[in-house]
Amino acid sequence: MSIVFRIATDADNHQGPVAVITARQLAAFRAFLRAESIRANTVLLAPDAADDAFLSYRFEARVCPLALASVARIFDFDTAVISVLEEAQFRVRRVSVYRDEGAGTINMRVALTSDLGVELDLASGNAFALLESLGLNPDSVGEMAIAAMRKRLANPAIKRRIAAEGLADYVERLDRLLATADSDETSRLEWA
Structure with missing residues (x-):
């Protein structure tokens, strides 16, 4: 068992924006993050396990080092996704992508993890x-x-x-x- 020390803010106590994305957008987002990780020589996708179906639906990604427009383009400039990305960049946090089994959707929201992952x-x-x-x-x-x-x-x-x-x-x-x-x-x- 472990204990995680992290920085919390009052904004963490609110739901915040959530966006529903498609499987096609998810695949394009993961491919984009991998390419940008190589280009920038930094890890943007954690964990990155292409062969693990569970991890491909549950991961965190750094978006702060990326231009908002370049990421939003992957999601066809969907306003819900832009809201999540803007909030993550404003709060210097990662985005969390996860599958909501009850609704059968793939969701994106602001993560509790800092952009640099210094927890x-x-x-x-x-x-x-x-x-x-x-x-x-x-x-x-x-x-x-x-x-x-x-x-x-x-x-x-x-x-x-x-x-x-x-x-x-x-x-x-x-x-x-x-x-x-x-x-x-x-x-x-x-x-x-």
């Missing part, structure tokens, strides 16, 4: 050790204001405890995650 996914034991070293209760679910977490990370006593417990690498990754919180004043650190 911190730790095994429960490591996550509890990190929380304890930060002077927090080792609960599997929690949240904290960004400013309060930055203050803890700047505390010399906490820095020494983190170093003594060999958790400095996690703190560096946590710092990178916290740096993504500056785009929205409602940002907070959540773990679950």
Whole structure:
């Protein structure tokens, strides 16, 4: 079992835009992402498993490095898709593509994952050790204001405890995650 540390905002508490796409558009989108990944020498599609039918219907994609018009063209400039893409780019998030078995549709929406994917996914034991070293209760679910977490990370006593417990690498990754919180004043650190 693992615990994921991520930046959450008030916008995460709302449904947000959802677009229904076709299987043809899905295939074209995946092909486009693969080609752009090669061209830009960066990973845009995660996970990318062409032979796995489940993964081809459930994945996240980076759209922030891409021009909105070039992606929207794949979906025939559908306004629902454009709404999802704009929201993802505005919030610096990935898009999530998934199959809704109940409705039998393929949907796209804004993902909870940041565009750069800097979320911190730790095994429960490591996550509890990190929380304890930060002077927090080792609960599997929690949240904290960004400013309060930055203050803890700047505390010399906490820095020494983190170093003594060999958790400095996690703190560096946590710092990178916290740096993504500056785009929205409602940002907070959540773990679950």
